[in-house]
Amino acid sequence: MVEKRLRRGNVESAVRNYLKRNPEILISMRMGIVNVSKLARKIYNEMNGYNIISIRSALNKMSMENTGDDFTSHINKLLSESKITLQDKIMVITTTRKLENLNYLSATYLTDSIVYIIDETKNKLSEIPKNAIIEKDVSSIHIFSSPEIIKTPGFVMKINEKLFSAEINILQLISCSNETIVIVKRSDGIKAYEALISQ
Secondary structure (H helix, E strand, O other), X not given: OOOOOOOHHHHHHHHHHHHHHOHHHHHHHHHOOOXXXXXXXXXXXXXXXXXXXXXXXXXXXXXXXXXXXXXXXXHHHHHHOOEEEEEEEEEXXXXXXXXXXXXXXXXXXXXXXXXXEEEHHHOOHHHOOOOOXXXXXXXXXXXXXXXXXXXXXXHHHHHHHHHHHOOOOOOEEEEXXXXXXXXXXXXXXXXXXXXXXXX
16 A cells, blocks of 8 residues: 655645644754754654655755744734833742732732742741742843733743743743743843843
């Protein structure tokens, strides 16, 4: 039985879909740090029915494409139009119960805990329970964007991509409606801020 040959367009579509499901690979391709032959073998092993040469050809084509396409440009525009502020002297507190009389910048309610971002200068540490997990020496980057980001896929990925490119580790990321809060080490604060406001 002769195996049905898949058309080139099908291979390219399949490879694009693979990269969409693995955005970290797409980011690395845009940075030019991917071994295309090795990636083609990986995709070939994970996806049945595609020729490895066609996969490699599709990857080479995508790596040479202009990454500043309309969609990416639109996300960059939304980020550049966002109000971005950097705040030091904050702490992240994770606790299992609601804290009364706490002046917080953000509270995220998880299944079994609550994560507070607080301003160190406006709270008394004596009021924080001893069993709470406290992260000090962190900075907060607050991104206040147009409501359009709610219906724009890839906005948070762009934030991750810019910070990944600057070799900055994100400790926490909270995104709700058109506000995004990124927590990084205090020593990375200025570098992270500059990475996000750069074009």
